[in-house]
Amino acid sequence: MKRFAVPIAMLLATTACTTTQRVADGSDLASSAAPIAPILTSAQAIDEESWAEPQKARVTHVALDLDLDFARQRVAGTATLDVMAKPGVSEIVLDDRGLQISSITDGAGRMLEWSVGAAAEGEKGAPLTIGLDGARKVQISYAASKADALQWLDPEQTAGGQHPFLFSQGQAILNRTWIPTQDSPGIRQTWEARITAPKPLDVVMSGVRQGKPEDLGNGRRAFRFVMDKPVPPYLIAIAAGDIDFAATGPRTGVWAEPSVLPRAAAEVGDTEQLVEAAESLFGEYRWGRYDMIVLPPSFPYGGMENPVMTFLTPTFIAGDRSNNGLVAHELAHSWSGNLVTYASWRDGWLNEGVTSYIENRISEEVYGKARAEQEYALSYAALEAMVAQQGATNPVTAMRTPAGTSPFDTDGEAIYDKGTVFLRTVENIIGRQRFDAWLTQWFDNHAFQPATSAMFLADLREKLVRGDRQLEQRLLLDQWVYGTGLPANALKPDAQAFAAVDAAVTAYAANRSLPTAAAWRAWTAAEQRRFLEELPEALSASDLAALDKRLGVSASGNNEVRFLWLEAALRNRYQPAVPQAEEFLARVGRNKFVSPLFQALWNTGEWGQPIARRIYAGTRGGYHAYTRGKVDAIVS
Structure with a gap:
């Protein structure tokens, strides 16, 4: 008709x-x-x-x-x-x-x-x-x-x-x-x-x-x-x-420029397995095919969940699928975001927070519980750091974005990480089996429709809480969605998830003792990220030189790891990192990396600001409008 x-x-x-x-x-x-x-x-x-x-x-x-x-x-x-x-x-x-x-x-x-x-x-x-x-x-x-x-x-x-x-x-x-x-x-x-x-x-x-x-x-x-x-x-x-195409399964495949395609196809080779895992958790994949395209480096995001054709940054290619949480995340949007979508931008957590939770569950199914727990621990730590920086009563720490906030100016931790921790907390209190059944019916009953925070909470209360006052008090639902800071019932990550890494961090902070090169290579990408994220803020030139010589972080093939190294080096005015940063910023347009590195340079004042201006003059034209807008606000 x-x-x-x-x-x-x-x-x-x-x-x-x-x-x-x-x-x-x-x-x-x-x-x-x-x-x-x-x-x-x-x-x-x-x-x-x-x-x-x-x-x-x-x-x-x-x-x-x-x-x-x-x-x-x-x-x-x-x-x-x-x-x-x-x-x-x-x-x-x-x-x-x-x-x-x-x-x-x-x-x-x-x-x-x-x-x-x-x-x-x-x-x-x-x-x-x-x-x-x-x-x-x-x-x-x-x-x-x-x-x-x-x-x-x-x-x-x-x-x-x-x-x-x-x-x-x-x-x-x-x-x-x-x-x-x-x-x-x-x-x-x-x-x-x-x-x-x-x-x-x-x-x-x-x-x-x-x-x-x-x-x-x-x-x-x-x-x-x-x-x-x-x-x-x-x-x-x-x-x-x-661009050319390579199949990764009967309903999955990837497009990329010919010279990039072999590496891209190898990196996403387990995509069919990711789709099957997602379906086993939360029901049928309803979009037919799940294809991807690896774009040139100026793409401003890690990925974009466009139906039947996820857009991906080439910066996730590490050669070992260690960054494939990105693929799991964009795939998860096929349920949360694409299937059931927020009605307004203020409810961004309904897309990103729910998706980040599902991403973690897919990772557990495909890559194992240990990796999933490490990824959850990183998410929890990012949320804690954001709340500590912004203040526990700051409106920007609320999952439902304050009125008048541009959809481009939200704090990712409040939408992605807080949403993840919220749903992990509810799952822990309710029980995984009951929670999975509820979330699956939420997707089924609201498929191809918009939703709001109020609808999500009302459905959860009707079908899971069912008038149980004690359960309502334990869940703190309204405090999570509408309140600020980190609620008291937040499910903390497994203390053993990064036990070896955290011990190495403590040792380094005490006497600059570094892990051996062999131990570093044996760590997962998440463990390497954890170590670099927990480094002391202030590091001397000799500290940074020794760290790079031992661990080889400046030459890492994982862009997540290399970014953390560059951010630490630049904020401490480490001159040998400047050409490394210039090369990185010239080939990478992902705003997650670009804006923080320019900010790190700018924050150093007289040392870094001329460097930032010089580098940006040569790279600005290659960035997407979104990235340019973010860096324009930094480099003045």
């Missing part, structure tokens, strides 16, 4: 339709029922970062027909939107940030009136108001140049050095810079796309590719994609470049 033919009552309810996807090899892939997600009307569901008024009129489907223009670094074409509107509603409001709109019609050629309002400060952009005049389909002809969601790379910025590259990063509210829609996580939409690109580039998206690329005979090819399940708009993603 046509999407706009759904009864208006469905604006606040859920319906479903069944479609069939076509996978890249042309075979049919039957999809599960794809509901039109409800629009939540509670106070917690209001998205302060969107101009949309979905209770009046909402987008249910987006159809893109776009050309990629690498020379002009722009996309251009049309976006056709299916709209549902209440009786008497004469307009729909979309989110727009810098789109170059040439015309808007009803899809049949009838011109519609439209206007762009005043832009807000920051990333929110401006309201795009379209007069519907009875239309239930809206076609927008437009172009997007210099969109912050899109990173255009010159050939020399790629591993191959021969062809340009494009990738998008829409989360949190950047997709409005290249797609005209209601860019809010609570307004889930199905979508399809036809994308043309110059040969020989391949295009991938966060939807299932339909058949083979079509040769247009003009040096370009057209690629078609479908996502028949309603997703939050920030999950519409694209990448294009000189």
Whole structure:
């Protein structure tokens, strides 16, 4: 049936339709029922970062027909939107940030009136108001140049050095810079796309590719994609470049530049096992395929959980799968975040905290309890450090983000780590078997729908607490979600998880006694990280020289370890680390590493600030807009 033919009552309810996807090899892939997600009307569901008024009129489907223009670094074409509107509603409001709109019609050629309002400060952009005049389909002809969601790379910025590259990063509210829609996580939409690109580039998206690329005979090819399940708009993603594919299992695989692909495929070789482990814990994987793409280094995050096509940074490749918690994390989003999504950015923990908990459970299933306990201990320590630094009563330590906070400015520990510790604490009190059953039904009963903190707690209380006052008092649910600091019932990590490492840390602090090189090599990556994270703040040049000579940290193939070394060296004005940092910052665009290293340089004052300015002048152009914004605020 046509999407706009759904009864208006469905604006606040859920319906479903069944479609069939076509996978890249042309075979049919039957999809599960794809509901039109409800629009939540509670106070917690209001998205302060969107101009949309979905209770009046909402987008249910987006159809893109776009050309990629690498020379002009722009996309251009049309976006056709299916709209549902209440009786008497004469307009729909979309989110727009810098789109170059040439015309808007009803899809049949009838011109519609439209206007762009005043832009807000920051990333929110401006309201795009379209007069519907009875239309239930809206076609927008437009172009997007210099969109912050899109990173255009010159050939020399790629591993191959021969062809340009494009990738998008829409989360949190950047997709409005290249797609005209209601860019809010609570307004889930199905979508399809036809994308043309110059040969020989391949295009991938966060939807299932339909058949083979079509040769247009003009040096370009057209690629078609479908996502028949309603997703939050920030999950519409694209990448294009000189990329090849390697299968890692019957439903998993990885794309990467040809020279990177062998290492990438080896690193993610256990992905099928990770999917099976996740399904054994929390139910069916509902997205068909789970593919990944390893992007060029300027990608600003560790990973992005785009459905059927996770985007990954190359910095996770260590040669020993020691950083594959990143893959487990992005996979876990297939349940928390992609399947059940927060309705507003203030509930970020519902995505990231729940996902980090599931990541840890997947790690335990695949890599063993010892590794999972070490990863939990690192997460707990990061949360403790954040609370100590910010203060236990600081609102930024709350899991539900304070009103008025930009979705780009949240404290990761409050969302990721505190959420992890919260759910581990509840699991410990309730019992794993009961908690797993509850979490599984939460995903089942809210699949392809938005959610709020209040909904999560109400469901937990109804189905697990069941009026047990003593249990309610033990759980401290409201204190965890709405309160600040670290609640008293927090489940502490196993004291033995890092027993050997912590003993080495104590010895080093006492008399600068270092572990042997053999012992260091025998440690896991998590143990090496623990040691470096617990180093004394103040270290002398001789301390740092001896540490590097013994442990070889400056040459580590694990970027997580190498970053911790560089941060310690720079904050202590260790001159031999400057060229190492310059090389690292020139090839790595992941903000988790980039911003702290520039901050470490900047904090040293007269010694490091000229160095920071010099390095940033040479690297800024290669960073994503998100990373540039973070470093711009540091290096002035």
